[in-house]
Amino acid sequence: xxxxxxxxxxxxxxxxxxxxxxxxxxxxxxxxxxxxxxxxxxxxxxxxxxxxxxxxxxxxxxxxxxxxxxxxxxxxxxxxxxxxxxxxxxxxxxxxxxxxxxxxxxxxxxxxxxxxxxxxxxxxxxxxxxxxxxxxxxxxxxxx
Numbered sequence: 001x002x003x004x005x006x007x008x009x010x011x012x013x014x015x016x017x018x019x020x021x022x023x024x025x026x027x028x029x030x031x032x033x034x035x036x037x038x039x040x041x042x043x044x045x046x047x048x049x050x051x052x053x054x055x056x057x058x059x060x061x062x063x064x065x066x067x068x069x070x071x072x073x074x075x076x077x078x079x080x081x082x083x084x085x086x087x088x089x090x091x092x093x094x095x096x097x098x099x100x101x102x103x104x105x106x107x108x109x110x111x112x113x114x115x116x117x118x119x120x121x122x123x124x125x126x127x128x129x130x131x132x133x134x135x136x137x138x139x140x141x142x143x144x
Contacts, residue, residue: 012073114128
């Protein structure tokens with residue numbers, strides 16, 4: 001693990017949350033993106049070397065919609081940057097962590113992602129993030 005990459009915050013209304021966080025942080029979001037595979041619309045704010053990712057469900061079956069229905073708005077996950085997500089997945093499995101996905105998938109903000117089950121990390125949903133580099137050819141290898 002290299003650093004905390006971002007903190008994900010589940011919100012009901014992305015437009016309203018963008019206004020709130022712009023006022024709170026003193027800067028507008030720098031990017032929005034939909035991640036169809038996760039059923040979310042995202043918005044990113046940069047704070048120093050870290051980021052805040054706001055997540056709003058785009059359908060009632062998305063994990064974020066279920067999270068909000070159960071717990072309400074708030075911190076959804078903690079994301080850590082890694083150099084080699086596949087090696088990190090194997091390392092964490094060997095340490096006894098339960099992963100929600102055994103192979104990385106494409107996420108928002110040009111990242112490969114994988115999640116650890118919160119039951120194996122003291123109730124915190126942990127996301128692993130690796131920057132997608134053009135020479136990686138992940139999409140071709142994994143048929144994304």
